[in-house]
Amino acid sequence: MRRPAYRIEMLVVYVILFFTVVTTLLPLFWMITTSIKTPGEVFVYPPKWFPGEFVWSNYATAWEMAP
Numbered sequence: 001m002r003r004p005a006y007r008i009e010m011l012v013v014y015v016i017l018f019f020t021v022v023t024t025l026l027p028l029f030w031m032i033t034t035s036i037k038t039p040g041e042v043f044v045y046p047p048k049w050f051p052g053e054f055v056w057s058n059y060a061t062a063w064e065m066a067p
Contacts, residue, residue, distance in 0.1 A: 035059070 037051040
């Protein structure tokens with residue numbers, strides 16, 4: 001049987017890991033969803049997490065404009 005202190009330590013570790021994962025993946029998610037938004041949706045306030053219209057041509061435009 002495990003000690004109660006060990007369970008509390010593991011809970012603290014998992015909570016820290018959870019917040020670390022969220023703070024790491026949230027900007028990545030924002031970057032990906034912003035890359036497929038229309039220009040009007042990018043600068044709207046309050047910000048929208050999901051695009052209303054998926055604009056996949058943004059990737060082709062960025063590829064063509066890069067040197």
